Amino acid sequence: MKTSLIQLCSTRDVAHNLKRCDELADQAIADGADWILFPENAPFLGPDKEKFTIAEPIDGPIVGHFREIARRGQCWVSLGSFAEKIASERGGAPERTYNTQLLIAPSGETVAVYRKIHLFDVHVEGGQSFLESGSVAPGDQVVSAAIAPDGTSAPAQRVGLTICYDLRFPELYRALSAQGATVLTAPAAFTLQTGRDHWHPLLQARAIENQAYILAPNQFGNHFGQRWSYGHSAIYDPWGRMIACAPDTECVVSATLDFEYLNDVRQRMPCLSHRRLGGPNTSTFK
Numbered sequence: 623m624k625t626s627l628i629q630l631c632s633t634r635d636v637a638h639n640l641k642r643c644d645e646l647a648d649q650a651i652a653d654g655a656d657w658i659l660f661p662e663n664a665p666f667l668g669p670d671k672e673k674f675t676i677a678e679p680i681d682g683p684i685v686g687h688f689r690e691i692a693r694r695g696q697c698w699v700s701l702g703s704f705a706e707k708i709a710s711e712r713g714g715a716p717e718r719t720y721n722t723q724l725l726i727a728p729s730g731e732t733v734a735v736y737r738k739i740h741l742f743d744v745h746v747e748g749g750q751s752f753l754e755s756g757s758v759a760p761g762d763q764v765v766s767a768a769i770a771p772d773g774t775s776a777p778a779q780r781v782g783l784t785i786c787y788d789l790r791f792p793e794l795y796r797a798l799s800a801q802g803a804t805v806l807t808a809p810a811a812f813t814l815q816t817g818r819d820h821w822h823p824l825l826q827a828r829a830i831e832n833q834a835y836i837l838a839p840n841q842f843g844n845h846f847g848q849r850w851s852y853g854h855s856a857i858y859d860p861w862g863r864m865i866a867c868a869p870d871t872e873c874v875v876s877a878t879l880d881f882e883y884l885n886d887v888r889q890r891m892p893c894l895s896h897r898r899l900g901g902p903n904t905s906t907f908k
């Protein structure tokens with residue numbers, strides 16, 4: 623299964639961002655991608671106040687744009703995230719949105735909806751502060767879904783959905799492992815300041831300890847004059863080798879996932895079945 627990560631420098635201009643998504647997706651489609659993944663907040667990265675004005679439900683026009691990419695390319699699409707309008711807050715200006723990732727099938731149908739659980743309320747090096755919970759409500763569901771390369775008889779794989787700051791919470795990935803995930807998505811707007819020390823080690827650790835592929839399209843560069851993203855969109859294999867990494871520009875990077883290799887890794891070193899802690903009571907040994 624050929625997977626392509628789109629690395630973007632999203633702006634506060636939705637029309638511009640969607641055009642870049644189309645152009646880069648078309649490159650990936652021409653290159654034979656079976657699955658195209660966009661970073662966190664691909665359609666809009668700007669001030670919170672403006673985010674509320676573009677927030678929409680999961681069947682809105684921005685999402686429709688990505689469903690159309692899936693149909694056009696006859697490929698799977700992960701919309702890393704978009705600002706989802708919360709139904710209970712419709713009517714007036716919404717106070718908060720969800721930061722929502724969608725998995726879209728080649729038919730254009732949305733098959734999984736994951737709302738970011740861990741929110742980035744952090745002071746980063748250099749004095750910059752983030753308060754994601756000021757505009758985003760946390761999700762409370764661990765989400766995975768079956769995915770199969772179209773037109774093949776290969777067995778379906780299970781994809782576990784996560785977003786950005788979630789990478790720092792290994793228990794989420796363990797829960798996805800327990801659901802049978804062999805592929806993990808981690809679309810991000812990982813900051814330059816934290817990314818240069820933590821991005822690769824976190825991705826590599828999640829891949830090694832869960833013996834899964836991890837697909838991590840990141841934002842890159844400066845957004846609305848306010849913040850910088852680290853780029854380095856990357857794919858790690860179940861042994862923890864980096865098999866794709868983006869250069870410092872908007873681009874497409876691709877790699878082919880090999881699930882026979884994944885099964886080999888899991889058979890040779892069966893750590894997932896060697897676990898002794900875990901389950902409902904993490905203070906006892908099995």
Ligand SMILES: O=C(O)CNC(=O)[C@H](CS)NC(=O)CCC(=O)C(=O)O
Pocket residue numbers: 662663666667668741742752753754786787788790811812813816817820
């Ligand atoms: O707010 C938006 O518009 C888009 N959302 C984001 O950029 C999110 C929340 S601020 N970024 C992260 O989670 C970065 C995590 C990170 O960089 C780390 O864990 O070090």
